[in-house]
Amino acid sequence: MTVATQTPERGRRRRGRSADAAPSVSRDVNYRQLKSPFPLMEVFPADQIADMHETALRMLQELGIKVLLPEARRIFVKGGARVDEDSEMVFIGRDMVEAAVAAAPKSIACRAGARCRDFTLELGSLVFQPGAGAPNATDLERGRRPATGQDYLDFLKLTHHFDVFQMISPQVEPQDVPTHLRHYFTTQAQMELTDKFPFFFSRGTPQVMDCFEMLSTARGLSDEEFRGTARCYTIINTNSPRTLDIPMAQGLVDFARYGQMSIITPFTLMGAMAPITVAGAITLSHAEVLAALTLTQLTNPGAPTCYGTFTSNVDMKSGAPAFGTPSHFQASLAAGQLARHLGLPWRSAAGSASNMNDVQAANENQFGLWGCLMAGATVIIHSAGWLEGGLTVSFEKLICDAEVLNMVAELCAGAQAGTAEIGFDTALREVAPSGHFFATSQTMERYNTAFYEPHVHDYANFGTWAERGSLDASSRATGVWKDILANFQAPAQNEERLGTLQEFIVRRTEEGGAPPES
């Protein structure tokens, strides 16, 4: 078990190996810009996928979608939609949707705070985010509690630590920070503690404009530079079924207008806010994404917009949400087929309904993860730390799930079976029957770099493990996250710009901040 799985300041490197150890061959593993090596799995035949798309178009045209934001309805009207102002219903023609799909970029260059943190979202790329949006935090030492600013900062540092998290997510709500000032707190932290691609909530134009200005200040960007490239993102959840509320619609408009990225995600539970079937639920989700995508493209053609879904099922006996289920898996597959039908990068999600970081939590999260991977998801959200269906993020679970994600990232590097790797002369012929390969030429060349080294998994035998205290993985994870936080070093930043950012925050705070809008 090695603790220092990643450090922030270096590019391609081996984790947890002493720099002076023999041989110098380094593994060509890059966890930052991943391409998926996984084959795509389909749950429905192509003609049924086409039927789902057609049904979604029909829904938008005949049944419509309720859009609560007047400005958004005006944009839809101007784009040719039929709007009933009394009911706030918007009916969108298929030609409008098809034009939006054609206008939406198929590849989105995401520009972070450092070039080594940049990545591209397109079909085939693979990006992970830790669990997001939870009101609570939990760990084995302090227990479950409403999340605080300190929790937010700690999770931010942990997210920065692991290369495999290429995007920053809003892991927990810092509930001790007033809501009219919270976006200053979270943005300042993202600018100071990490150079990864940042996240901003869409909670009304004033907050979003503040965040855009803070980001531009910290990155030293002109308005033109800011608008020209995706430098941050927001998550847009529709209110399924068929409703787009005020802050979400406003977020779509604001982010599109400034050339920033919206990840559109109907969060639907089969049998509750969505049909009980995978096909029905994903058709509904697809229709809602198409409506939101149409809004971003009407606002600013070419605005970076990421297709998304997060569909699982409820337990029909209790109505409780379930995650990492076979239906969740199939929903990811279906969404992937529809995203490819459009050619758009897309997000999916893992996650767990478990109430603690236990075997259920591990199994659900990984089961959902493989659904996303085989669905060809571009961005996989909630891939680490997420418990209770999103009500809590766990420090220990984040560490344990990051192990799985690292192993997935290792697979992205592939392997070779050339002459050197097969090693007839350097290994196979060197060893007599019943001998061992510890000292073959091939082993000596590679022993220091051959295998992934875990940060929390422990390969000690039972006796050694018992002597060390019989700690389970979750208990060991406590030590891992504490070590990472204790040794955390923020990446180098432009101190002058951060000073200007700080002045902005002081001024805006004095002006009363910006309350969330709804």
Added chain:
Amino acid sequence: MTVATQTPERGRRRRGRSADAAPSVSRDVNYRQLKSPFPLMEVFPADQIADMHETALRMLQELGIKVLLPEARRIFVKGGARVDEDSEMVFIGRDMVEAAVAAAPKSIACRAGARCRDFTLELGSLVFQPGAGAPNATDLERGRRPATGQDYLDFLKLTHHFDVFQMISPQVEPQDVPTHLRHYFTTQAQMELTDKFPFFFSRGTPQVMDCFEMLSTARGLSDEEFRGTARCYTIINTNSPRTLDIPMAQGLVDFARYGQMSIITPFTLMGAMAPITVAGAITLSHAEVLAALTLTQLTNPGAPTCYGTFTSNVDMKSGAPAFGTPSHFQASLAAGQLARHLGLPWRSAAGSASNMNDVQAANENQFGLWGCLMAGATVIIHSAGWLEGGLTVSFEKLICDAEVLNMVAELCAGAQAGTAEIGFDTALREVAPSGHFFATSQTMERYNTAFYEPHVHDYANFGTWAERGSLDASSRATGVWKDILANFQAPAQNEERLGTLQEFIVRRTEEGGAPPES
């Protein structure tokens, strides 16, 4: 959470649902004869796979394999191999190997004790076995201890209980049963307590002949009926590198001679008893399988023989075995490519190095499992319950892993997106914006059968879960296995034949039994 995940006496049925509940639509899920729905992943290009195969052939011809059993060397000589009796080395020509591959059946009908338990092994089919061969058993109430006969019986009942385990494995060694009588104990138990496909160890001809006779007696088979179809199987581990020991070679010969199935499995750890590279380790494993396969086909052309591999890596710092790693995953993929190169059904393995049923154990096992699934493995061994790299089988882990396997089996059933499933008229149009789908026509038709119901995963919210005692999945699993054992009912058997079997065992015991040979 429902306990009665499976019961033994019924075919296609819903688990844990009351029979009289409304609607009568039943789910078409069969966990007994599974076909893999998963796309195949390749780790090496086809030309490199061909190179690996060629290198394996060269190894057998130029380097040879040490065969400790004189009878097996005689069979090889008779088949055309060059044998050096002093060194016990056998050098096998490629024409011999190619003839053996051509002779080996590509599809193996496995005949169990009841027709609903029969299955076919061929590329594309998917069979699971629980963890096998451990000297120890563990559970949360009694702790870790040398396994006993009672443990063997309990694991056998649990294996019988879950339809997703289509084969019986030798989960633990009943160490309180003397070794010269142990095969009577395990065979009697397999005949009395389950009608699934049984396993016998290859520990010398006397024990194997006893087992064949006991099976024929219990099933009421003539010698011709027994020999004509695979009715049991053994696992053959080579002694890597390049050694076939006496009981293993004898097992290949005995099982082939009687038309029973050998699953050939070099158990190799990259960096220790195998090359440090995936390509080298799997080339070695492949060569050893080809040698063993050649022996079975020389003994009895067409004898049912299953290709196999179980290759993971060691921790190069400590030499400790690791499982569920990226290298393990890639080794499964490479083995799958080679098995398909030959066209043979094949086994792989999941497993964990963890010392308890914790998050590591769950994550390693599931990671290795997905490697097997995407490798197209026909039989996946150690897919539930296996800890400490095989030194222990855990009651709780078996229950938790069975949940994952059930969910995989659910995926085998696929899904549809026809008019009824998309449900434009029966769901999507029925619900107003921001409404719910609890009462749509589509939901009412399906609510009782829509989703997989877990036996150990718990979807209760935090408050309810805490009120119930804040039990983790492993602790809940204790209740699950105890319930299954308390309610276990053996399948109906022919009591007269079982009586004859009992008489045989009494007589053979009086005669002194049959000690294992080595």
